[in-house]
Amino acid sequence: NAGVTQTPKFRVLKTGQSMTLLCAQDMNHEYMYWYRQDPGMGLRLIHYSVGEGTTAKGEVPDGYNVSRLKKQNFLLGLESAAPSQTSVYFCASRSAGAGVEQYFGPGTRLTVT
Amino acid sequence: KQEVTQIPAALSVPEGENLVLNCSFTDSAIYNLQWFRQDPGKGLTSLLLIQSSQREQTSGRLNASLDKSSGRSTLYIAASQPGDSATYLCAATGNQFYFGTGTSLTVIP
Numbered sequence: 390n391a392g393v394t395q396t397p398k399f400r401v402l403k404t405g406q407s408m409t410l411l412c413a414q415d416m417n418h419e420y421m422y423w424y425r426q427d428p429g430m431g432l433r434l435i436h437y438s439v440g441e442g443t444t445a446k447g448e449v450p451d452g453y454n455v456s457r458l459k460k461q462n463f464l465l466g467l468e469s470a471a472p473s474q475t476s477v478y479f480c481a482s483r484s485a486g487a488g489v490e491q492y493f494g495p496g497t498r499l500t501v502t
Numbered sequence: 503k504q505e506v507t508q509i510p511a512a513l514s515v516p517e518g519e520n521l522v523l524n525c526s527f528t529d530s531a532i533y534n535l536q537w538f539r540q541d542p543g544k545g546l547t548s549l550l551l552i553q554s555s556q557r558e559q560t561s562g563r564l565n566a567s568l569d570k571s572s573g574r575s576t577l578y579i580a581a582s583q584p585g586d587s588a589t590y591l592c593a594a595t596g597n598q599f600y601f602g603t604g605t606s607l608t609v610i611p
Binding site: 391422424429430431432433436437447448479480481487488489490492493494495496 | 506518533534538543544546547548549551553554589593598599601602603606611
């Protein structure tokens with residue numbers, strides 16, 4: 390069991406470039422999440438998905454898009470990167486239900502210059 | 503909107519001390535309260551999850567309590583060790599997870 394994996398681990402982008410972050414989980418979890426973590430601000434939810442083919446906006450969705458074409462994968466896209474999107478991005482997943490834990494990936498450190 | 507606060511932001515203690523980390527939340531309509539540990543440059547590792555119907559959970563030297571009515575949770579670490587040094591985050595879960603900004607713990611040998 391690899392758990393939750395994220396690709397890539399590090400990336401440097403120039404302003405205006407685009408990229409896609411990949412999250413994969415092998416636990417057959419229904420729910421998947423994308424967060425960003427910034428100093429002094431904790432983790433903030435960008436988008437989430439409650440099942441294959443569904444996505445929903447979180448607290449800070451602007452500038453990001455997501456897709457969940459397969460149950461095990463959740464993609465986060467930046468169409469036109471901005472310096473304000475410099476952050477560490479975490480993916481997480483969990484089973485459906487109220488009393489279950491959330492499992493996190495190792496993170497992707499993104500710098501936009 | 504759920505607001506989660508963790509106090510203190512940083513804590514430094516000598517090895518062997520017992521300590522308490524605090525987490526407060528504004529909306530008591532939560533499903534669970536989950537405590538995580540985060541090491542520098544790493545992801546989050548789940549420590550304990552307390553369901554809304556429970557009052558506490560224990561795992562080894564860790565004990566977490568939940569008081570929904572007062573909007574508080576505490577994480578008690580017994581006999582602290584240098585390996586406990588990390589940032590501890592709590593998350594209140596409803597339809598979404600709402601995180602505090604964490605307590606950075608340093609245990610001095």
